Amino acid sequence: MTEETGAARRQEGPSPGLAARLVGVLLSPRATFAAIVDRPRPFGALAATCLCAAIAAGWLYNTELGRQMLLEQQIGGVETFGVTVTDEMYAEMERNLENAGYYSAIGPIVSFPIVTFIIAGLVWTAHYVILGAHAPFKAMYAVVTHAGAVSIVQQMFTVPLNYIRGAMTVPTTVSALLPMLEEGTFVQRTLGLVELFTVWQLFLLAVGTGVLFNRRTGPIATTFYSLYAVVAIAGGFILSRLGG
Amino acid sequence: MTASRKAVLIAAIVVLGAAVVYINLTFERATGPEVEVEAVERRYLEAIVSAPGTIVPQLTVDISANTMGQVTRLEFDEGQRVAVGDFLLEIDPETLRSAVDRGEAALQASRSAQRQAEVTVQTARVNLELARDNLERQEHLWGLRLVSREAYEQALNDVALRETELQAREVEVATQAQRIRQEEANLESARYELTKVTITSPISGVVTRRNIEEGETVVVGTMNNQGTVLATIADLSVIEAEVEVDETDIPSVELGQLATVTIDAFPDDEFSGVVTEIGNSPINPVGAGAAAGGAGSQATTFKVVVTLDEAIPGVRPGFTCTADITTAIRPDSLAIPIQASTVREVVLDASGNVVPQETGPRGRSVVPAAEAADLAAGESEEELEGVFVAREGRAAFVPVDTGIAGERYFEALSGVAEGDLIVTGPFSEVRNLADGDSIRVVERAPRR
Numbered sequence: 001m002t003e004e005t006g007a008a009r010r011q012e013g014p015s016p017g018l019a020a021r022l023v024g025v026l027l028s029p030r031a032t033f034a035a036i037v038d039r040p041r042p043f044g045a046l047a048a049t050c051l052c053a054a055i056a057a058g059w060l061y062n063t064e065l066g067r068q069m070l071l072e073q074q075i076g077g078v079e080t081f082g083v084t085v086t087d088e089m090y091a092e093m094e095r096n097l098e099n100a101g102y103y104s105a106i107g108p109i110v111s112f113p114i115v116t117f118i119i120a121g122l123v124w125t126a127h128y129v130i131l132g133a134h135a136p137f138k139a140m141y142a143v144v145t146h147a148g149a150v151s152i153v154q155q156m157f158t159v160p161l162n163y164i165r166g167a168m169t170v171p172t173t174v175s176a177l178l179p180m181l182e183e184g185t186f187v188q189r190t191l192g193l194v195e196l197f198t199v200w201q202l203f204l205l206a207v208g209t210g211v212l213f214n215r216r217t218g219p220i221a222t223t224f225y226s227l228y229a230v231v232a233i234a235g236g237f238i239l240s241r242l243g244g
Numbered sequence: 245m246t247a248s249r250k251a252v253l254i255a256a257i258v259v260l261g262a263a264v265v266y267i268n269l270t271f272e273r274a275t276g277p278e279v280e281v282e283a284v285e286r287r288y289l290e291a292i293v294s295a296p297g298t299i300v301p302q303l304t305v306d307i308s309a310n311t312m313g314q315v316t317r318l319e320f321d322e323g324q325r326v327a328v329g330d331f332l333l334e335i336d337p338e339t340l341r342s343a344v345d346r347g348e349a350a351l352q353a354s355r356s357a358q359r360q361a362e363v364t365v366q367t368a369r370v371n372l373e374l375a376r377d378n379l380e381r382q383e384h385l386w387g388l389r390l391v392s393r394e395a396y397e398q399a400l401n402d403v404a405l406r407e408t409e410l411q412a413r414e415v416e417v418a419t420q421a422q423r424i425r426q427e428e429a430n431l432e433s434a435r436y437e438l439t440k441v442t443i444t445s446p447i448s449g450v451v452t453r454r455n456i457e458e459g460e461t462v463v464v465g466t467m468n469n470q471g472t473v474l475a476t477i478a479d480l481s482v483i484e485a486e487v488e489v490d491e492t493d494i495p496s497v498e499l500g501q502l503a504t505v506t507i508d509a510f511p512d513d514e515f516s517g518v519v520t521e522i523g524n525s526p527i528n529p530v531g532a533g534a535a536a537g538g539a540g541s542q543a544t545t546f547k548v549v550v551t552l553d554e555a556i557p558g559v560r561p562g563f564t565c566t567a568d569i570t571t572a573i574r575p576d577s578l579a580i581p582i583q584a585s586t587v588r589e590v591v592l593d594a595s596g597n598v599v600p601q602e603t604g605p606r607g608r609s610v611v612p613a614a615e616a617a618d619l620a621a622g623e624s625e626e627e628l629e630g631v632f633v634a635r636e637g638r639a640a641f642v643p644v645d646t647g648i649a650g651e652r653y654f655e656a657l658s659g660v661a662e663g664d665l666i667v668t669g670p671f672s673e674v675r676n677l678a679d680g681d682s683i684r685v686v687e688r689a690p691r692r
Contacts, residue, residue, distance in 0.1 A: 027250070161265060171268040179271035183684065196260070 018044040022149040025204060030217075033143060033208040037135075040142035042116075049148040050112045056155040058105030065166060067097045070104075073168035112148070120144040123209055133213040143208030147201050154197040172196045190236025194228070202228060277673045278684045281634045281665040287579035289655050291572035291648035293497060295548065297487030299507060299563040301478035302551065305447055308465020308472050310440040311335060318458040326445040326477060333474070335441040335462060344438050347431030354427045358420035365413040372406035379403045449479040452561050478561055483552045485517065487567045488527055488545035496571040497522055503550045503569040507559070515556060519569060521549035572648045579653035580644065580660060584631045584668045586675065588641050594622030598643060630659065632667040632677050634685050639667055641679040 016024060016035055022045060024032030060066040074093050075085050085093075124140040127133040154172070161171050175181060175192035182188060206221035313335040320332050382399035385391040453476040456462065465472035485505045489497055501519045523546040550567045591599040619625065630643040642664075647655030660666070665685065667674060677683070 027254075157261065157264075161268060165269055172264050177264065177267050179267065196264070 015039045015041075018048060021045065021146060022048060022152065025146050025149045025208075026153065029204050029207045030211060033146070033211040036142050036146050036208070037139045037212050040136065040139040042138065042142035042145040045142070045145040045148060046113060046116060049145070049151050050109045052152045052155050053108035053112065054105040056159045057108060058101050060101075060159055060163060061097075061104040062101035063163070065163065067100055069162065069166060069168040070100055071097055076169070116144045116148065117141065119205075123205070127209070127213050131213070131215075133215070135212045139212055140209075143212055144205065147204040147208055150197050150201040150204060157197075170195055184240060186236055186240040188236075189239040190232050192239075193232040193235045198228070199225075277677075277681075278686055279634070279639070279667045279673050279677075280669040281685050282581055282584070282668045284578055284580060284656065284660050284662055284664045284666060286576050286662060287650075287653055289574040289577055289579055289648060289650040289653055290570050291496070292651060293489060293493040293569045293571050294566060295487035295489040295493070295545075295569070296564065296566050297485050297548075298561075299559055299565050300484050300486050300561050301449070301452075301480050302482035302484050303447060303449070303479040304452070304561070305449075305477050306465075306473045307332065307443060307446075307475040307477065309335060309443070309462040309474060310464060311340070311437065312461070312463050313339070313441065314461045315456060315458050318456065320451055320454065320475070322451050322454040324451045325449070326451060327448045328445060330445045332443045332445055333456065333458075334443070337438060337441040340434065340438040340441060343434040344431065347427065347434045351424065351427040351431050354420065354424045358417060358424060361413065361417040361420050365410065365417055368406065368410035368413045372403070372410050375399070375403040375406040443474070445477055447477055447479055449477045449481075452476045452478045480559065480561075481555055483556055483559055484520070485550040485552065485565050485567050487548050487550065487565070489548045489569075491526070491544040491546065493571075494522070494546045494548075497548055497569055498571075501569055501571060503567045505550055505552060505565050505567045507556070507563050507565045509560075509563050510556075510558075515552050515554070517550040517552040517567070519548060520551040521547070523547035574648060574655050577647065578656040578660060578662060579650070580631055580646075580656045580666055581668045582649065582652055582654055583671065584666045584674065585629060585644070585646070585654060586631065586677075587627050587629050588679070589625060589627050590641070590643065591619065592624050592626055593620075598628075599623060632674065632679075633660065634665040634667055634683060637682055637684075639677045639679070639681045639683045641677075 015038070016032070018041075021032055021036060024035075061070055071093055075090070078085055078089070120137065120141040120143070123144070124135070124137050127135070158171055162168060165171070170176065170192075172195055173192050174194045174196070175188050178188075178191065181191065202224040203221055206224050207217050209215075209220050210217040315333055316336050317334040318332075320326060320330075326332070379399040379402070382391055382396045386393065386396040454474075456474045462474060463472055465474075485503075497519060499519055499522060503517045503519060505515045505517050507513070507515070525546075526544045527547055528543075528545060548567070548569070550569070593599050628643040629646065630641055632639040633642050634640075642659050644654075644659035645657040647657050649655070667677065667683065673683075
């Protein structure tokens with residue numbers, strides 16, 4: 001992948017459509033982000049990722065197996081923090097599962113815009129304050145929402161896989177690829193927080209940010225991955241301590 | 245990016261994706277709680293019934309007084325060893341000795357009176373002979389008409405008078421003989437009463453209790469009145485442990501069973517013995533317990549006596565002890581750890597086989613297992629005793645028929661096989677596990 005410095009190239013001709021942008025971000029990120037930055041349209045990509053996640057979650061948690069998987073995930077999550085799930089807590093969790101399909105569908109629709117807005121705000125502010133770089137926030141937001149194309153692929157990959165194996169644990173973490181790691185250890189917990197699609201998404205975000213602020217992708221990606229590593233290590237430490 | 249590099253990148257992503265799918269579907273990391281397991285083995289098992297109790301001598305004699313009076317001599321101490329017939333104490337003998345003296349004097353007087361009566365009999369006989377001789381003479385002279393009729397009749401009456409007198413004297417002698425026997429009996433009784441003031445040891449043994457001091461006044465002993473017991477002598481050559489066995493254990497206890505007795509005062513020693521007596525009546529009947537402290541306030545126990553095989557130097561009656569009675573022995577049986585045993589509600593089919601139930605992701609009990617309406621024809625719900633067997637990262641509940649219970653292991657009559665890994669702990673996990681739960685196994689070396 002070549003690094004280009006200098007101003008983003010202006011796109012000549014018609015701007016690509018939503019589908020072309022989402023696919024292009026995955027296959028030709030730099031060129032696609034150049035087109036996105038040139039004419040930022042964040043809401044189409046945001047709607048697509050929200051809709052895809054809502055459909056996937058809504059379908060999965062409307063099935064009996066999906067509900068049981070969700071229940072197990074909730075119990076596992078609680079027990080990770082060293083809390084023993086009592087029979088009463090279990091019964092309460094089970095009652096709450098009745099409408100899990102609807103809540104799960106609404107969840108991404110509500111959370112995705114907020115999360116992407118926050119991420120875009122943090123990255124944009126960091127460049128503005130620390131580096132003195134200037135770019136329209138709308139373009140930054142468009143970069144973040146289009147990087148979310150990875151989450152569409154993620155849903156298409158993990159939801160069927162989870163349904164087949166009957167588990168809700170994230171199958172694409174580094175920890176999942178190393179089953180020989182002992183459960184609950186610091187290494188296992190840390191690697192359990194390193195997820196491959198997130199790594200991909202951070203890379204796309206770095207590419208898009210580089211295009212937007214006319215900077216090299218490498219340092220930006222390194223910064224993103226360093227922050228991600230710090231979060232994973234801190235989370236792994238806390239979870240391994242709490243989980244016993 | 246060139247087309248070839250892009251193709252390589254896409255191929256790498258596809259391979260990575262395939263690897264993710266393969267690993268997730270093939271390997272399953274052990275999850276769930278960490279549990280200890282132990283392999284089922286064949287073991288020598290002993291069923292032990294433990295019961296607390298006290299040490300008692302086989303033969304114990306309470307010494308009481310047969311007469312009342314003040315103790316004038318006391319020649320034994322508590323803990324002293326005594327032999328049969330050894331003098332223990334004397335109660336003031338003066339009154340009874342006087343009675344004996346009176347009896348002897350009365351007997352002597354009666355014998356003198358008898359001798360006097362015998363002399364009067366002799367006199368009466370002589371007088372009778374003289375009267376008869378006189379009658380014979382008067383009768384001859386009356387035939388010659390040399391004496392008057394009056395003299396002849398007087399001689400005749402005199403003989404009759406003397407005969408009567410002799411009979412009276414003979415009766416008097418017989419009466420006196422009876423009086424002598426009476427006096428002899430009185431004297432014998434007085435002498436017997438006198439023997440009661442001297443108390444000797446009826447058995448060889450050790451004085452285990454002395455309740456009297458010299459100068460104190462004793463009263464006649466009666467049953468059920470411990471206050472009249474002057475001393476207790478115990479034969480410590482044969483020691484018994486009197487223990488209280490719970491009603492749930494008593495059916496398995498039989499005469500002749502071997503036992504090991506531990507005395508609290510000798511914690512480092514164990515003493516062997518044999519069950520020689522089993523009570524048929526409860527020591528603390530339900531009615532008595534209810535009256536004393538409310539219904540169910542006390543366990544119902546039965547007295548069991550274990551006779552120890554040998555004398556124990558330094559033992560004292562009343563020492564607390566514990567008897568471990570061996571009620572059954574299995575030299576080579578499948579053994580499961582006691583702490584692994586648990587109870588779960590299962591569904592049985594018409595043949596009595598367990599029907600696997602669909603439970604929640606962790607098989608928790610709150611997941612409605614099988615309600616009455618869900619049961620198929622012939623199925624029934626039952627609580628069964630069993631163990632969790634670790635199989636492929638999961639805990640499988642297996643009902644087990646148990647036999648005797650040893651100190652740490654149950655005898656498994658059915659349900660498990662040699663080598664099965666039984667979940668033994670921690671206790672909280674054994675209590676909470678459900679059939680099918682994921683577990684992480686930590687194998688523990690079996691205890692010997």
